[in-house]
Amino acid sequence: MNSKYLYLWINFLAFIVPFLFSFYPKANFSKKWKYVLPAIAANAVIFLIWDEIFTRLGVWGFNPDYISGIYLFSLPLEEVMFFFCIPYACLFTYFALNHLIEKDVLFPHQELISSLLIFLLLIFGAYYINQLYTGITFMATGLFLALIMLKLRTRFMGRFYVAFGVILIPFLIVNGILTGSFIDEPVVWYNNEENLRIRIGTIPVEDVFYGMLMLLIPITISEKLEEEWKYYKNKNPW
Amino acid sequence: MEPLQSSMEVSDILLCSLIVIATFLFWEFVAWITHKYVMHGLLWTWHKSHHTVHEKSLEKNDLFALVFSLPSIGILYYFTVKDYNPYMISIGIGIFCYGFFYLVFHDIIVHQRLKWRPERRSRYLQRMIHAHYIHHSKHSKEGCEAFGFLFAPKKYEPKKFTFKKERSETQ
Secondary structure, rough: OHHHHHHHHHHHHHHHHHHHOOOOOOOOHHHHHHHHHHHHHHHHHHHHHHHHHHHHHHEEOOOHOOOOOOOOOOEEEEHHHHHHHHHHHHHHHHHHHHOOOOOOOOOHHHHHHHHHHHHHHHHHHHHOOOOOOHHHHHHHHHHHHHHHHHHHHOOOOOHHHHHHHHHHHHHHHHHHHHOOOOOOOOOEOOHHHOOOOOEEEOOOHHHHHHHHHHHHOOOOOOOHHHHHHHHHHHHHHO | OOOOOOOOOOOHHHHHHHHHHHHHHHHHHHHHHHHHHHHHOOOOHHHHHHHHOOOOOOOHHHHHHHHHHHHHHHHHHHHHOOOOOOHHHHHHHHHHHHHHHHHHHHHHHOOOOOOOOOOOOHHHHHHHHHHHHHHOOOOOOOOOOOOOOOOOOHHHHOOOOOOOOOOOHHH
16 A cells, blocks of 8 residues: 555545445434534534644644645645544444434433533643643633533533543544554654643544544534424424 | 742733633632532532531531632742742632632622621622522432522522521521
8 A cells, every 4th residue: 555545545444434334224324414414514614724723833734655745725635534534434423322322321420521521621721721732622622511511501412422432442543543653653743842742652632632522513513403403394394 | 039020011911800700700610510519419518517507607518618718829829929920820819709709699698697788789699699599498418409609590580589688597
């Protein structure tokens, strides 16, 4: 395999399996596309703008050895695809787990889990505000969790935490490779001046909360769209 | 001894004021989780005294006030005397302001540990007071509601508000 296509392959493999299973008749994920795809698109816009800014500021960057060489502004094509392929795979996993596990086991504890996360993320985020990756990621994730818990008052956070726990396994593999585990050099490098320098293997710890926000936003939008759609259909049957 | 830092930019003063306000609001959140999950959880043994009708002037629950004052005292001491940092001092002031608000609102206005009450009360202040009366309508570790102090959701808007004048009525 030509190493120039490594990042492209990672995207493709992460996407293709969930995509093929999206048409499984008993739990047909493709029927949810009308909520899921707009949610992924909206999320991608937010993350692409953020990514472009952080790339220009040198918070992180990309190793030309592992990418095809096609760029959109400062971002390699593969990085742009990442924000479509990975959320698709994760939302698929979230809906598949909701189908497989009937009981919402963490529902009684969701408020406590969110409260502790908000507390820690806002304190550490504010304290490390000068390290851009740490500060911005922790504050943004903490504030979004607070928005969900206090304002939107959604009922899916118990299920979200279960799904996120499961998704951490593929997360460790994909992000492990991207940050240089198992290969010679990282595909994506991180400027240690802008993070806590705490790594899980090769993965900066901030990635866990960055990943959490990258899932939380599309799931929230998609769940809201589904709710609104059902409400609208109930009121206006045709 | 280090020279006293006497000049601050306007932008610094603005930023520090913002930090004080943000800390004050954030501390309502901290008070709310602690109240809901620690006081009505692991440390109910201390908090129980606050949900019991009694005539003593002090209650075991007052130990919480001592514990909660430590972060503010610690931060203010360390970042003024040991290692001057105006942003951290702002955080210390924010926590202190919340503590002062709590003393006046919770211990004086609601529980009447000192017999003083504001004669003019805004609708929102009445809602805050009413929410805490509802919190005290149960005397148990579980089953209570309205754990916040500064933030009272609309559902706690009283239909007819009567101010409780005796401390024992509020326990």
